[in-house]
Amino acid sequence: MSLALSLHLLAAVIWVGGMFFAWVILRPVAGDLLEPPQRLTLWYHVFKRFFPWVWASMAVLLTTGLWMIFGVFGGMGGAAAHVHLMLATGLSMMAIFLHIWFAPFPRLGRAVASEDWPMGGKQLAQIRRLIGINLIIGMITVLVASGGRYL
Template sequence: MLFIALKLIHLFSIVIWVGGMFFAHFFLRPAVQELEAPVRVKLMRDVLGRFFQVVLILVLLVLISGFGMIGEMHRMAAGAGAKFNMPLSWIVMSALGLIMVAVFGHIRFALYKRLNTAVEAKNWPAGGAALGSIRKWVAFNLALGLVIIAAIRFPLS
């Protein structure tokens, strides 16, 4: 039962995180392109700030639930007198997931800080440049997230 609960938390957290990136990249960003720079940059700073607060929680939930599921599999195998060998698809998902967490950390704690500083200084070109960097890293993280989802559906082992 614990494994099922952990898997549900893991899945919901990833769906919200990856879905939020997809929405921001393909729908929100293009829709605000027509706005004047001060309005666009402030709006994106505010929206991304709210999203990143939630993603911080989601990242913790993904890590805790992911490590928890691996631990549960070890526990169940040991209880049955067997050895647990982690499937290759889990190894790939874990490695890519840790890369996603690191990329998110860079986006949140370096690039978003630049964006916020630019908005506070009313430096719209610097804010636009920060948003451009955020967009590129979000696109990279989104691609990783979609690869992970594909690895779940079509495991390598």
């Protein structure tokens, strides 16, 4: 249980912490300092480096979460309400990320490659909104995970 929980927490910190840094710190600085061509190119390459970590985090979160649900709690029937909520929010976050990965992210890459800055700006705006939503869901999930069993 301790190995699964430790890996689970590490994966959550990487994913949610990365979104927090990108959305709250990097986004406003890049917006203030960089013109659209440099800003869009920066974001595309930031995502290109961060998104493999999100994939790894999702794999670890799913594996360790299901390991704890079925190996420790004896299935969903033995899991407390906060575990059900964490699973639901985690799956929601994964669905949002999959949409980002398969739709606006490749379009952002094509826009940057072809120097279509208006299209790139549109794709980045969509990614920004979705990451903002995922960040809120992720922070709620952290609150549920850390305090749920005490409710």
